[in-house]
Each structure stands twice: as structure tokens, then as C-alpha cells.
């Protein structure tokens with residue numbers, strides 16, 4: 001088995017619970033190294049630190065699977081970890097039919113994400129090592145949750161290309177099925193596995209449900225970056241008179257229409273396919289105002305080096321959004337960029353508010369991703385979603 005010797009900083013990080021070894025922390029390697037093989041990680045002094053998947057072509061050189069010298073990495077280990085991950089969601093967190101079943105390193109399953117939507121599980125693999133186990137993983141998912149009849153492989157996206165893996169989208173195991181209807185708070189959603197990510201953004205679930213209590217009959221709501229209508233449908237179900245849903249994807253807006261029908265709120269919905277920046281600029285020019293504006297853009301910062309540019313994009317979106325909130329209205333604003341921490345996000349919103357002449361009060365405690373996307377205290381990378389519910393007043 002290949003050996004990877006790491007520097008003191010990388011060793012300290014692993015000691016605190018980090019499960020990722022970056023290339024920059026590697027001092028040298030020993031033995032033959034093939035992408036996807038299992039390798040062992042040691043300190044310079046020869047102390048065992050862990051065992052995991054190696055990919056010499058990736059910036060993340062080793063994804064640790066175990067820090068226990070006596071634990072073998074094999075399909076039985078994955079089966080047990082998937083079972084435990086599912087049990088945690090159901091028994092500890094109390095989820096029932098729709099939840100993130102596996103969230104990568106937070107479940108000691110690096111490079112694997114599994115979302116469950118009733119009888120369908122949608123999985124994403126982003127490490128070449130995990131790819132070798134994908135059929136075992138699919139079987140283990142069905143075994144852990146016998147109600148699951150289909151395992152869909154949604155293996156697309158940037159992280160896959162970075163690992164040198166092909167893009168594949170298909171039913172991997174079980175019945176050919178792509179769609180199901182899930183319940184979330186007072187709303188229902190059609191989840192189509194062929195959509196973005198695993199099919200649905202489960203990470204915002206608690207934040208979408210939290211919106212329901214702020215929306216009342218008579219209100220006008222704007223949901224920018226709506227995808228399949230996540231926040232918009234909740235707002236309509238909560239009784240808003242008019243909800244405008246904006247997304248650049250025509251496929252997503254068609255899904256919003258289907259979801260509106262499913263929830264019996266189509267008479268109160270309006271749809272705009274277009275670029276959020278342009279759509280909001282046009283609305284500002286027309287002098288439009290909303291009681292609630294929701295901004296849930298894609299990750300504008302994909303790499304640390306893009307932080308400044310990405311924060312500028314967040315600033316522009318929030319500055320526009322704030323101009324569309326009426327006096328005494330609400331802004332719900334989110335960022336799913338892991339490189340933007342809460343402080344940086346708050347500073348950006350404060351700057352946008354100052355420019356827009358607005359005064360902000362925090363309505364809800366700082367919000368983050370749903371608990372089925374666990375945050376590992378020792379791994380900053382696992383904490384990525386930030387959401388602020390803000391009461392907006394004009395500066396007097």
C-alpha cells in the first residue's frame with residue numbers, strides 16, 4: 001500500500017479531526033500511486049495518521065476514511081457507515097422521507113453525497129476512490145432504507161471533472177424512476193432527479209419553512225434564484241397575494257409552474273425567466289416594491305482566489321434586492337459559498353445596506369444549512385450555507 005508522509009501542519013489538522021490531506025501538506029510519497037487506490041498517511045516520524053483514497057492528480061491528495069489503524073477500507077465498512085448515516089438522520093434528527101442521507105466527510109464517506117426523496121435516492125460521487133465502490137454503495141443505500149426502490153446516479157458537475165471522472169446521469173440500481181413528490185412544511189414539491197445538483201436543494205429546507213411565519217395575506221413577495229420555486233411556493237402557501245419567481249433556467253421555471261399547480265397557488269404566482277441582475281435592475285427602474293425579497297444565488301465564490309470578485313457579485317445582488325424591499329419589509333439573503341464566512345457575508349450585506357440607505361435588524365438567529373448536512377466542528381469546509389432574515393427600514 002502506498003504511503004504518504006505529511007508535514008507537521010497537516011498532521012495537526014488530522015489530529016483535530018480533519019479528513020482531507022491537501023497536496024501542499026505532503027512531504028513525500030512512497031510506493032506506487034494510482035488514482036483511487038487506498039493509501040496510508042504518516043507523520044515524518046512514522047506515526048500512523050489514517051487511511052484513505054489517494055488521487056495524485058487532485059489538490060486534495062488523500063481523503064481519509066479512517067484514522068484507526070485497525071479499520072480496513074472495504075465494502076462492509078461503507079455499508080455500515082451508510083446504515084449509521086441514515087440512522088442518524090432518522091433517529092437523532094427526526095427526518096422521515098426526504099433528507100440528505102450521506103454528506104461526504106461528515107459521515108466518514110468522503111466524496112459521496114446521497115439525498116433521499118421518498119422511494120428514490122440520488123447520489124453524487126466526487127472522488128475517484130469512491131467511484132470504484134459505487135455499485136456497493138447503491139446496494140448499501142437500498143439495504144439501509146428498504147423503502148428506496150431506485151438509486152439514481154447524478155454524477156455531473158465541476159468537482160467530478162476536477163477528479164478526472166466522466167459525467168453520468170442515469171438510474172444506477174432499481175426501478176427506472178426520476179420523479180417524486182415530497183412534503184416540506186406546508187408545501188409540496190415535485191423533485192426531478194434530472195434537475196440541478198441531486199434534484200433539489202435540501203440544505204435550505206429549514207430556512208424555507210422559517211419563511212412561512214413572516215408571509216401574510218396581502219403581501220407581495222419576490223424570490224430571486226428560485227430554482228423550482230423553493231421559497232416562492234412556501235410564500236404562496238403561507239398566503240401571499242402575489243409571488244414573483246425569477247430564475248435564468250427555463251426548465252426550473254417550468255417546474256415552479258408545476259409546483260404552483262400541485263399546491264393550488266397558481267393564480268397568485270408570476271414567473272420571470274432571465275438574469276437576476278437584469279430582472280432586478282428593470283424592476284428598480286419601474287419603481288417596484290415587495291414586502292419580502294429572497295436572494296438565494298448559486299455559489300459566486302468557487303475558489304478562495306475568487307473571493308473578492310465573488311463578494312462583489314453578492315454585493316450587487318444584495319444592493320439591488322434591498323432597493324426592492326419596501327420600508328418595513330423583509331430581506332432573506334443567503335450564500336452557499338464555503339469560502340465566504342458569516343463575518344464576510346454580514347460585512348457585505350452591511351455595505352450594500354449603507355449604499356442603499358437602509359437600516360437592518362436581524363429577525364432570526366443566524367441561520368445555516370439543514371442539520372442533515374452536518375457541520376463538523378473541526379472542518380471549516382463542511383460549514384457553507386449562511387442565511388440572514390433581515391427587517392429593512394430606511395435610514396432616517
Ligand SMILES: C[S@@+](CC[C@H](N)C(=O)[O-])C[C@H]1O[C@@H](n2cnc3c(N)ncnc32)[C@H](O)[C@@H]1O
Nearest residue numbers: 201225226227230247248249275276296297298
Ligand atoms: C442555489 S439555487 C436556488 C435554490 C432555491 N432557492 C431553492 O430553495 O430550491 C440557485 C439558482 O440560481 C439560478 N441562477 C444562477 N445564475 C442565475 C442568474 N444569473 N440569474 C438568475 N438565476 C440564476 C440557478 O438556475 C439556480 O436555480
